[in-house]
Amino acid sequence: MDFVFKNKRISGILTILPKKTVKFEDEMANYSFSPAKCMKLKLAMGYKEHRIAEPGQCSSDFCKFGLQYMFDNNLIKKEDIDALLFVSQSADYYMPPTSNIIQGHFGLKHDCLCLDINQGCAGFEIGLIQSFMLLEQPAINKVVLMNADVLSPKVSDQDRNSKPLIGDAASITIVEKSNDDTTIYANIKMDGTGAFALNIPAGGFRMPSTAETAIMEQDAVGNFRSKNNLVMQGDDVFNFVQREVPPMIEHLLKQADVDKDWADWYMFHQPNKFMLHKLADKLGVPHEKMPANIVENFGNASGVTVPTCISYNLGDVIVNGSSKLCLAGFGVGLTWSSVLVEMSHLMFNQIVEF
Amino acid sequence: MKQKIINILADLRPEFDFNEDVNFIEDGMLDSFDIISLVSDLDSTFGISIDGVDILPENFSSIAAIENLLKKNGVK
Numbered sequence: 001m002d003f004v005f006k007n008k009r010i011s012g013i014l015t016i017l018p019k020k021t022v023k024f025e026d027e028m029a030n031y032s033f034s035p036a037k038c039m040k041l042k043l044a045m046g047y048k049e050h051r052i053a054e055p056g057q058c059s060s061d062f063c064k065f066g067l068q069y070m071f072d073n074n075l076i077k078k079e080d081i082d083a084l085l086f087v088s089q090s091a092d093y094y095m096p097p098t099s100n101i102i103q104g105h106f107g108l109k110h111d112c113l114c115l116d117i118n119q120g121c122a123g124f125e126i127g128l129i130q131s132f133m134l135l136e137q138p139a140i141n142k143v144v145l146m147n148a149d150v151l152s153p154k155v156s157d158q159d160r161n162s163k164p165l166i167g168d169a170a171s172i173t174i175v176e177k178s179n180d181d182t183t184i185y186a187n188i189k190m191d192g193t194g195a196f197a198l199n200i201p202a203g204g205f206r207m208p209s210t211a212e213t214a215i216m217e218q219d220a221v222g223n224f225r226s227k228n229n230l231v232m233q234g235d236d237v238f239n240f241v242q243r244e245v246p247p248m249i250e251h252l253l254k255q256a257d258v259d260k261d262w263a264d265w266y267m268f269h270q271p272n273k274f275m276l277h278k279l280a281d282k283l284g285v286p287h288e289k290m291p292a293n294i295v296e297n298f299g300n301a302s303g304v305t306v307p308t309c310i311s312y313n314l315g316d317v318i319v320n321g322s323s324k325l326c327l328a329g330f331g332v333g334l335t336w337s338s339v340l341v342e343m344s345h346l347m348f349n350q351i352v353e354f
Numbered sequence: 355m356k357q358k359i360i361n362i363l364a365d366l367r368p369e370f371d372f373n374e375d376v377n378f379i380e381d382g383m384l385d386s387f388d389i390i391s392l393v394s395d396l397d398s399t400f401g402i403s404i405d406g407v408d409i410l411p412e413n414f415s416s417i418a419a420i421e422n423l424l425k426k427n428g429v430k
Binding site: 033037040041044045221234235238239241242243274275277278279281282 | 385386387390391393394403405406407409410411
């Protein structure tokens with residue numbers, strides 16, 4: 001599904017990372033690989049360290065910290081927020097929506113649309129597209145898009161498929177109307193037949209968490225996890241990404257009538273270095289234009305990886321100037337989505353720690 | 355090409371004899387992470403980038419399968 005937007009802009013990105021850093025070497029004794037094979041895994045996948053929330057810290061806490069930082073530093077005014085989007089797979093409660101909790105926490109105006117969206121790895125692109133659509137309404141001039149996930153408590157320490165790469169983080173992106181006449185192109189694709197390639201079996205209404213779902217079981221390749229833990233069918237996800245993402249990007253560029261050189265940067269979701277390099281090679285994009293350093297330094301925090309990639313790698317470059325970006329997210333759902341956008345003279349683009 | 359492939363496999367999993375006429379995947383000689391390591395080594399050894407859509411277990415099940423994969427990706 002293709003989208004075209006005009007007169008919209010991204011005016012600020014704040015990435016909020018946990019202070020706690022855990023190194024790959026500190027955890028590898030938990031995995032069923034030999035130390036030598038663990039180090040090969042580290043090298044091939046680009047795992048170095050990841051940021052993990054402290055016990056009790058929820059996704060919303062990172063969002064609240066980030067919003068308070070923005071209010072304190074006059075980066076946004078409370079009364080200007082017309083919509084508050086919370087894109088996450090780690091809501092505080094089944095009910096109420098976490099976006100409403102955050103709205104109430106800050107006493108934001110009642111004329112503020114609060115919306116929770118359950119999305120993961122493509123959550124930044126989905127959130128941007130939703131924000132752009134909301135901005136078509138006369139009553140909405142400024143959207144606060146919060147991407148946040150604290151999923152590390154759901155990942156087994158003995159799961160080498162997922163544990164080395166998981167990261168916790170949040171980002172807050174300001175999306176607003178603009179007189180800028182540039183066009184933003186985007187697309188979304190979904191395939192629910194692959195919904196269980198990434199899932200947490202227990203804990204919802206279909207399979208409530210019980211003592212039985214907490215029993216640790218060994219899988220065919222030596223990982224231990226319970227039904228309360230996140231499970232990723234790594235081979236299926238890898239094949240899905242390699243099969244679907246390159247044609248999606250080719251289609252996006254064709255839709256915008258530009259070639260690959262148009263984009264200064266390919267800011268993609270960060271599952272691992274190997275997968276990103278394969279995507280870059282397939283697309284004919286130099287590795288240096290597709291950074292793979294977020295999973296390496298901070299971990300994979302689902303929909304937060306792309307804004308983190310922008311904050312970490314570009315920083316003031318798009319505050320003092322502009323860059324043309326091709327964004328892509330892909331994963332849980334299965335969902336894959338991309339956005340072609342020029343980011344110019346943002347008010348802020350930075351990382352803070354909570 | 356064949357000897358280079360055998361050398362890479364022997365370095366990756368020295369406990370196995372890759373000259374044997376067996377299925378490397380079904381016989382448990384290569385797991386999914388071994389395949390990733392193998393692809394990285396083949397890429398650097400032969401100066402190619404194996405297409406991501408070809409990274410499927412069946413393409414790494416025997417020396418012949420790996421040779422076919424390399425030929426498909428431009429190795430002569």
